[in-house]
Amino acid sequence: MSDILRALLCVSEKAANIARACRQQEALFQLLIEEKKEGEKNKKFAVDFKTLADVLVQEVIKQHMETRFPGLGKNISGEESNEFTNDLGEKITLRLCSREEETGELLSKVLNGNKLASEALAKVVHQDVSFTDPTLDSIEINISQDILGIWVDPIDSTYQYIKGSADVKPNCGIFPCGLQCVTILIGVYDLQTGVPLIGVINQPFVSQDLNTLRWKGQSFWGLSYMGTNIHSLQLSNPKRNSTETPSQRTENTNSEVECSHCFSAVISTSEKENIKAALSCVCGDRVFRAAGAGYKSLCVVQGLVDIYIFSEDTTFKWDTCAAHAILRSMGGGMVDLKECLGRNPEMGLDLPQLVYHVENRDATGVDRWCNKGGLIAYRSRKQLETFLSLLIENLVPAEINT
C-alpha cells in the first residue's frame, strides 16, 4: 500500500484529535480565534476567522509528512499562514518543536502567556496516534514522492467549527450546518499535470456520546493512480446510521438515472437565484443546502446526493483537491461549471476537470488559488452528462429573467 496514504490517514487523525481537543474547553477555544488579515480573507464573509487550531493542524501535517518523507514538506501548501501577532505586538512563527515543552512555550507566546491552554495544546500535538485499517494492507502501489504536491485545509467550515452547534438534525442524512460539516481535507496531486491522485477527508465530529460529550469521527480516502482506483467506501461496509439514510438514496446511488427529478444536489447557502431555479426544475425538492465545501463534496462521495454544484468563485484548491481525488477513484470527478456550460456536449470533448498545480492569472492573495469558474462534483460521468443537459435546458429562461 502507499506509505504516503497511510501517513496521511494517520496525520489526519492527529489533526482531528487537535480539532476535538480545542472544542472541549470553551475558555481555550475563545482564545484561539483571531480575525483574518486582509488579503487572506475569504471575501464571502464580512468577518472571517483564523483559529490557532487551523494553523497548528497545518503545521502538524507538514512536519509529520516531512519527517516521514524528507523533502515533501516544501510541496505542502494550505490556506493558513503560520504567522501570529500576540497582544504584546510580538510576531511569532508557529511551528512544531521537537519537544512538547518547547512547543508549549511557543504556543504560550501566541496565547499571551496562557500556560494552561498552551500546555494542553502542546500535549495533544505531541501525542502519538495509532491508525490501523487492515483493508489498506492489501493495496500495493508505490508513487514517487518527487511528483507530489499536497493541498491541506486544516479545518474546512471554520465558521461551523467556531459556532460549534452539536444538535442540528440532518435532512435526508445531510446536515445543513453544525459540527458535522467540519472536515479536515488533504489532497495530493501531480505537480506536473495538476491531476488529483490521493484524497483524505477526515470528519472529526460525526456523533457525540451524550454521557461523556465526547465526539467520534470518521475518515474517507481514495487513490487514483496509473489505472489503479481504490477508495475506502468500496473496501469497508459503509457505516451508515439508518436514521440518517435518505429514503431514495439506494435507488439513486448506483443506477444511472436519466429522468428529470431523479437527481439530487447539495448547494451552498449563497448560491445564485438562477441556479437554484434551474435546480428545482432538475431535482424537484431534492436540493439540499449544507455548509462547508469539504462537507458538501463528502455528501457526493457518500452517495447522499448525486451532485454538488457551486457557481461562485469562493472555493479554493485546498477545499476541493481531497474530495476530487476520492471522486476520481470512484469514477467521478470535479469539473469547472462555467466551462461545462460553455461547451458543446455533442463534441464529446474531455470534461474540464479542475487542476491543482497552476495559479489563476491576474489574481492576488487567496484568489490565485480559487476555483474561479465554480464547480460540479459528481460520482458518475454518465450522470453528470445527463444532469448538465437538463441544467442547461432549464438555465436559459432563468438567465433571461435576471
Ligand code: 2IP
Ligand atoms: C470555506 C467553507 C465555506 C464555503 C467556502 C469555503 O472554507 O467551506 O463553508 O462556503 O466556499 O471556502 P459554503 O459553505 O457557502 O459552500 P473555510 O471554512 O476553510 O474558510
Ligand code: CA
Ligand atoms: Ca476551506
